[in-house]
Amino acid sequence: MAAKKLSLKDKYRLLTRDLSWEPTYRDKKEIFPLEDFEGIKITDWDKWEDPFRLTMDAYWKYQAEKEKKLYAIFDAFAQNNGHLNISDARYLNAIKVFLTGISPLEYSAAQGFMQTGRQFSGQGARIACQMQAIDELRHAQTQIHAMSHFNKYFDGFNEFMHQHQRVWYLSVPKSFFDDARTAGPFEFMVAISFSFEYVLTNLLFVPFMSGAAYNGDMATVTFGFSAQSDEARHMTLGIEVIKFLLEQHEDNVPIVQQWIDKWFWRGVRLLGIVGWMMDYLLPKKVMSWKEAWEVYYEEAGGALFKDLARYGIRPPKHVEVAELEKEHISHQVAFTLYQYTHAAALHVTAPTEEEMDWLSEKYPNTFDKYYRPRWEYLREQEAKGERFYNGGLPLLCQTCQIPMVFTDMNNPTQINYRDTHYNGERFHFCSDGCKDVFEHEPEKYVHAWLPAHQIFMGNCGGADLPSVVENYYNIRMGIDNMDYHGSPDEARWKEWKGLRSVEDKLKEAV
C-alpha cells in the first residue's frame, strides 16, 4: 500500500519544527547569546508562522526548476547574440548600476541571513533564514552570470566588486547593508525582511525588470523575475516577523516602531538611485519613479500600515517628506551623476528633447518649473564645447553617505542642510530622517567610512580626482566613465548595428 501523502501542515511540522531539540548540557542563553540584548521579548517561539509552509525538500525542488528555466534562457541569450537586441547600448548603464550597486548587496544579504539565522533559538525562524540565505546567494550568482555576457562586449563590468567596496556613490548601498548586518538579529530582520523586502523591494525589482523587458534585455528580466519569485517568500517572512514580534510582547512595539522609522528612511535614501535609473537611464521608459512610488509605496504600503495599526504601529516617521520627494528625487540624483561622470563607473547623457517631454508629462508639477531649464542650460554648454564637470568633492551625509544634494522639498532651490554636535565634533546630514538615525546611535555612525572625506585624508590612491579614479577605483578614464556620446561603448554599438553616420564614414575615409 502506498504511504499516505502528508498534508502541507504535517509535513511542515515534521520537517521543520520536529528537527529541533532542547539543549541538555549547555545553557540556551550560551548558545543564542544575541537573542536578548536588543530588548526584544520572545515568550513562545512556537507561535512563529510560515504561511507558505515550505520545507527544505520542496524548496530544493522548486528552486531547481527555477534555475533550469533561468539557465536555459541565459544560454539562448548568449547563443543568439542577445546583447545586440537591446534598445540601445546606453541602456547598459542602468545594468552597470545594478551590477556594481545591487548585486553585491545580494551577497551581503546571504551573509546577513546566515549570521542572523544562527542567532535565533526558534527553529521556524532559523529555517526561513536558511532558505533566504541560499536564495540571496543564488541571486548574486545568477546576476553576475547574466551580466558576464555583457562584460564580453562592453566596458564597465569587469571591476564591480572592487568598485562596490570603494566608489563614492556605491558606498550608499554598501553602507546600508553594513549597517543592517552590524545590528542585532531582530533589527536585521526588521531592516531587511520587513522594511526593505516588504515595503520597498517591489520598487526596485518590479518596475525595473519590466523596464529591462521593454528594453529587450532578456537576460536581466529573466534573472530579475527569477529572483523576484523568491522575494514574494521574503516579503511574507518580513510581514510575519513583524506580526510575530508585535504579538509576542507589548514592550516590543516601541522598539519595532523605531526600527521601522529608521529603516524606512534608510531605504528611501537607498532607492533614490533606482528613481534615476527608471527616469533617466532606460532609453525606452516604462513608468516614472513617481508612478512606481504611488503604486508600490503609497498604495501597497498604505494598505500594510492600515493592517498593522491594530498593533499600535503607525506609518514610518518622515513618510510625508518621502511623499514630497517623489516629484524631485530622480532629477536631483541625475544632476549629481551628470556633474560627476568623470568619477563614476558608467556613462551618462543629458536627456534628449524627447526624454524631456516625457519627463514633463510625468512630472507636470516640477519638471518644467525646476529641472528642464537646468538641463537645457547644460545641453547648451555641451553644444558650445563647455560641458560642465564638478571638480570639487561634495560633503556627504554622515548617515546615508549621499552627497548633500537634496533640497528642501517645499523649496527646491534650497539645499537641505542639517547638523548636530557629538563629542565636540560637528556632523552633517541631508535630512531630518538621517539626522534622527544618527542621534539615536551616534556611537555607530561616527565610524562611517565616508568616501569624499577619505580622499581628503589621503587614503584613496592620490591627491587629485584622476589618480583616485584610476588607481583606487580601477575606473579607466574615458573608457568606463564620462559621457556615453563619444565613448568606446557607443562606437562599438554603432559599428555592430550599422549606425555610423555619413560624417563618421567620411572622416575614416580621409
Added chain:
Amino acid sequence: MSKVYIALQDNDESRYIAEAIEEDNDGCSVIHQPAMIRIEREGKLVINRESVEEKMGRDWDVQELHINLVTIGGNVDESDDYFALEWNQ
C-alpha cells in the same frame, strides 16, 4: 478596505492560473504589464487548486505557484487546496 494583489510572470502556466483567479474572484482586475500579469482585488483574493487543475488539465500543487510568482501584497494563507491573500483591517 485595501487592495490585495498578486503578480505572475506572463507565461503559459500563469495564463491558466490567472483564468482560474478571474473566475473565482468576482470583481478582481487583471492588468497586463510588460512580461507580467498583475491581479488585484479589494480585501481578498483566492487561488483554488481545483480550479487551476481544471484549467490546466493536470494535477497542480499549490506550491508550484512559487515558480511563476513575481510579487504579492497581503497576508498569506496557504493550504493543500488554496492560496489566499487577505488584509485583516
